[in-house]
Amino acid sequence: MAKFEESLKKLENIVAQLEQGELSLEDSLKLFEQGVGLSAECKQELDAAEGKVQMLIKQRDGTHKLEPFPTAGE
Template sequence: MPSFEESLKKLESIVETLEKGDLSLEDSIKLFEEGTVLSAACKKELDEAEGKVQLLIKQRDGSFRTEPFPNDKKS
């Protein structure tokens, strides 16, 4: 399974290729399908990473505590 960075690079390459418009319809559809799979995989990894991010909060007494990173997503 490719890394997030590899998937993102491949996705960027697919977008550039599709934007050129030189491909047949069949090849364009194949690349589009591959791009949607890569996009979903990247989104999943980002969502998982977001769930792991925490803020380190300094308290008045000088100690620290962690708190989940605020999630501004609206359902």
């Protein structure tokens, strides 16, 4: 399983546990902290993938042209 999918699955499990509401406050806070870290990892993976994506841009004459997908820094 790829890193993104693995992190996302872990994050989904954390959310499910938190939604059950059966954990102590301390355990809930630990899981929440882990979830925030996993969320940041997933965002970083998505940002990296986004930089590699190319978009098809329709030209005035109806043809399409490949252009790099703009990244957050552009």
